[in-house]
Amino acid sequence: xxxxxxxxxxxxxxxxxxxxxxxxxxxxxxxxxxxxxxxxxxxxxxxxxxxxxxxxxxxxxxxxxxxxxxxxxxxxxxxxxxxxxxxxxxxxxxxxxxxxxxxxxxxxxxxxxxxxxxxxxxxxxxxxxxxxxxxxxxxxxxxxxxxxxxxxxxxxxxxxxxxxxxxxxxxxxxxxxxxxxxxxxxxxxxxxxxxxxxxxxxx
Numbered sequence: 001x002x003x004x005x006x007x008x009x010x011x012x013x014x015x016x017x018x019x020x021x022x023x024x025x026x027x028x029x030x031x032x033x034x035x036x037x038x039x040x041x042x043x044x045x046x047x048x049x050x051x052x053x054x055x056x057x058x059x060x061x062x063x064x065x066x067x068x069x070x071x072x073x074x075x076x077x078x079x080x081x082x083x084x085x086x087x088x089x090x091x092x093x094x095x096x097x098x099x100x101x102x103x104x105x106x107x108x109x110x111x112x113x114x115x116x117x118x119x120x121x122x123x124x125x126x127x128x129x130x131x132x133x134x135x136x137x138x139x140x141x142x143x144x145x146x147x148x149x150x151x152x153x154x155x156x157x158x159x160x161x162x163x164x165x166x167x168x169x170x171x172x173x174x175x176x177x178x179x180x181x182x183x184x185x186x187x188x189x190x191x192x193x194x195x196x197x198x199x200x201x202x203x
Contacts, residue, residue: 038084045076045088046095049124050102062181063116064167065104070159071193073124074152077131078142078202085128093121119166119182123159131155135202142202152194160186 052072056065077085092102101108104117112118134151135143142148164182168175 038087041080041084042088042091045072045080045085046091046102048072049076049088049092050096050100053102053104054106056104059185062185063171064120064163064182064186065117066186066189067104068193069104069120069124070127070156070190071196073128073159074131074155074194074197075200077128077155078135078148078197078200080128080132082129082132085132086125089124089128093125096121114170116167116170116182117163118170120159120163122166123162126162127155127159130158145198148202149194149198152197153191156186156190156194160190 049069049072052068055068057067058065073089076088080088096102096108097110097113099109103112103121112121131151134154135148137143143151160183164178167173167182168178171178171181173181
């Protein structure tokens with residue numbers, strides 16, 4: 001939660017939020033050109049998601065770890081525009097597949113694209129901009145904590161659905177077994193992480 005609070009302030013500064021205090025060491029970021037601010041936001045969320053992925057725990061017999069990745073993905077969507085959220089997750093997945101050790105357990109490289117976790121990574125690219133759309137009103141303002149929580153639940157459900165399909169295809173399992181591995185162990189954590197994201201300060 002502390003990491004996402006720091007990310008919120010960094011994001012507000014990088015995207016030029018006028019409420020960032022002038023005394024903040026991040027305030028000068030708001031003076032940079034829009035394209036540069038967006039690039040910094042993408043780089044920041046790539047790094048934050050990489051750090052969140054290292055908080056990983058493997059259940060016995062399950063090749064897919066429990067991590068904080070999805071909390072980072074949805075926090076990115078909450079705090080960024082759909083375009084920046086999409087670019088951030090494309091950057092994260094792209095640098096990982098290129099070989100950077102940004103995935104859980106410091107994994108990286110093209111082999112991850114055919115691993116049991118591949119479906120979840122693909123889902124991040126969809127879930128982050130979707131969260132941005134669901135969590136905001138038509139005027140661009142972020143909705144209240146409860147709507148943001150339910151938006152997080154919806155996006156987590158999407159991630160688990162695509163991830164489970166990837167588990168089924170990669171491990172050649174029937175749907176029941178794939179669901180037991182790819183979705184059931186992550187339901188409670190998804191609810192908790194949705195609540196974490198709903199508590200992130202956003203403007």
